[in-house]
Amino acid sequence: MSTEQKVSWSDSFSEAQTAIQTLSTILPSIPPTLSSSDTPSLALLTDPELATQVSDHLRQPDSGAGDNQLCRWLYDTFNTSKVDLQLVVLRFLPIIAGIYLSRIPLRKPLAGFEAVLLAIYAHETTARNGQAITINLPDLSHPSIYHESKPQPHKSSSTDLNLVVISPGLDPQGTIRSTKRARIIGVGLELYNSKIVDMPIQSKLDFCEFCIIWAGQDGEFYKNFPNDNREEKGKEDETKNEKQEGRVLLPWEMLQPMLRILSHCLMGTYKNKNHELHEAACRACRSLYARALHDINPKAILAIGSLLKLINFRKTGVDHTELPVTNVINLQFLH
Numbered sequence: 001m002s003t004e005q006k007v008s009w010s011d012s013f014s015e016a017q018t019a020i021q022t023l024s025t026i027l028p029s030i031p032p033t034l035s036s037s038d039t040p041s042l043a044l045l046t047d048p049e050l051a052t053q054v055s056d057h058l059r060q061p062d063s064g065a066g067d068n069q070l071c072r073w074l075y076d077t078f079n080t081s082k083v084d085l086q087l088v089v090l091r092f093l094p095i096i097a098g099i100y101l102s103r104i105p106l107r108k109p110l111a112g113f114e115a116v117l118l119a120i121y122a123h124e125t126t127a128r129n130g131q132a133i134t135i136n137l138p139d140l141s142h143p144s145i146y147h148e149s150k151p152q153p154h155k156s157s158s159t160d161l162n163l164v165v166i167s168p169g170l171d172p173q174g175t176i177r178s179t180k181r182a183r184i185i186g187v188g189l190e191l192y193n194s195k196i197v198d199m200p201i202q203s204k205l206d207f208c209e210f211c212i213i214w215a216g217q218d219g220e221f222y223k224n225f226p227n228d229n230r231e232e233k234g235k236e237d238e239t240k241n242e243k244q245e246g247r248v249l250l251p252w253e254m255l256q257p258m259l260r261i262l263s264h265c266l267m268g269t270y271k272n273k274n275h276e277l278h279e280a281a282c283r284a285c286r287s288l289y290a291r292a293l294h295d296i297n298p299k300a301i302l303a304i305g306s307l308l309k310l311i312n313f314r315k316t317g318v319d320h321t322e323l324p325v326t327n328v329i330n331l332q333f334l335h
Helices: 003-024 032-036 040-046 048-058 069-078 083-091 093-106 111-127 181-194 201-215 230-240 252-268 275-295 298-316
Strands: 133-136 163-167
Touching: 003 032, 003 040, 003 069, 003 083, 032 040, 040 048, 040 083, 048 069, 048 093, 048 201, 069 083, 069 111, 083 093, 083 111, 093 111, 093 181, 093 201, 111 181, 181 252, 201 252, 201 275, 252 275, 252 298, 275 298
Parallel strands: none
Antiparallel strands: 133 163
16 A cells, blocks of 8 residues: 555545544444444444434434534535545435425425535536536447448438437536426435445435335336236226325436436346345335326336336246247248
C-alpha cells in the first residue's frame, strides 16, 4: 500500500469512526461491534441491528423535520464524499424517499428528508457535470464486426446516431419544488441502482415495500400473468384495484429507475437467489402493473408487463416465443 493510499484509508477510517460516535448520541444504543470494527464503514452498511434502529427512527411520526438529528447525520455523512460512507446513506434511501413521498399530502415539515435528497441530487449533478446519460443503439445501417452495411443513397441525420437518453440532463436545484420532486428522487434512485450490488437485502426489501405503497393498487389479480383471463375477471379487477393510502404520482422519470431496481431484485441474484426478495419484487411488479393499467400508461404497461412475463418464464421454464421442437415435418403445397 502506497503512502497516499494509507493516508486515504486512514482518513476514511477516521471519518467512519466519527460518524459512529455521532450516531451513538442520536440512537438509544448502537451495537458495540461497530466501534471495535476494523471496517467501520462496512459495519455501518451491513449491521442488521443498527439498520433496524435507523429504520424505526426514520419511520417515527415526527421524523423528516428540519431539526431532526438523524436527517442531519445522514446529510453530513453523505457530504463527507467518502464513497463507503455514501453507501451507508444510500442504503436508507428507499425508506427516506418512501416516507417522504407518503407524507407529502399530510403537509408535515419534511425539510430534513429534503436536505438528504438534495444532497444526493447535487452529488450526481456534479459528478455528471449536468450531462444526460445516453446509450448508442445498434443500427444495421452501420457496419459492425458481424456484418457489412450497404451505402445509403439518401443518408439522413437519423442514421448517424441512434442515441437513447437513459437519464436527461441535470440542472442545479436548491429546493424541492413539486414540479421537480419526481426528478430529484428519480436521480437518487438511479444512483442507488448503480450501487445496488453493495446494498444489503433488507434495503432492497424496503424498496419493494414502498413500491407497493406508492402504487396504491392491489396487484394480486395478476399473480398468474400473462395467463389470467382478463375478459372474465375485468370487473373483479376493478373492485380490487381501489385506491390505497400512500399512493403517489409515478411519472416515468421516477418509474424508470424503480423498474431497473426491481429488475435486479428479480434477476440480479440468479445463482444465489433470495426467495424473500424475489417474492417481494414480484408483488411490487404486480402492484405497479395494476397501477399502470389504472392510469392507462402504455409505456409503463409494456415495461412492467415484460417483467411479469419474465417472472412467469422463470417460474415455468417455458418460453412461449420459442418455436416448438418436433420430429414431425409438415409439408404444405400451394395449388
